[in-house]
Amino acid sequence: DLDAISSKVEQLIGIKSKIIRFPGGSSNTQSANFCKGIMTRLTNQVKAKGYAYFDWNVDSGDAASPKPTPASTIVNNVLTQARNKNSICVLMHDTAAKKTTVEALPAMLEGLASMGYRFEGLTENVYGYWHHVNN
Numbered sequence: 001d002l003d004a005i006s007s008k009v010e011q012l013i014g015i016k017s018k019i020i021r022f023p024g025g026s027s028n029t030q031s032a033n034f035c036k037g038i039m040t041r042l043t044n045q046v047k048a049k050g051y052a053y054f055d056w057n058v059d060s061g062d063a064a065s066p067k068p069t070p071a072s073t074i075v076n077n078v079l080t081q082a083r084n085k086n087s088i089c090v091l092m093h094d095t096a097a098k099k100t101t102v103e104a105l106p107a108m109l110e111g112l113a114s115m116g117y118r119f120e121g122l123t124e125n126v127y128g129y130w131h132h133v134n135n
Helices: 002-013 038-048 071-082 099-114
Strands: none
Touching: 071 099
16 A cells, blocks of 8 residues: 555655655554554564654644644643654644644744744655554
8 A cells, every 4th residue: 555655645745755754653552453563564664665654742632632722732842752852753634624734823833933943844864753562
């Protein structure tokens, strides 16, 4: 599936994506209910196939509830968790229902910039933000 999706994205936009995020992160424990050891095998397999996977070290909280999280809460979550870190990778979600995530971006980016952060895109050569694989 991963190679098929990567090929489809490349056909559509002309760029071969080699970056992924596992649903629930590489540390998700839900997968153990269905297939013991799957995350250990998957994290090794994607690396062997040349993909880079990313987890996060700051959670915006925009998926904490089925109801939209207020933009002010998202901003506060990110800025609070970003304190005293050298670098961050923020978990946010991009769906039609996440309008408050988009609304939070200007204040979040401004706040992070005032804390000295600079912004760069992820590439497969960037240090990975990895959780401990629990399954």
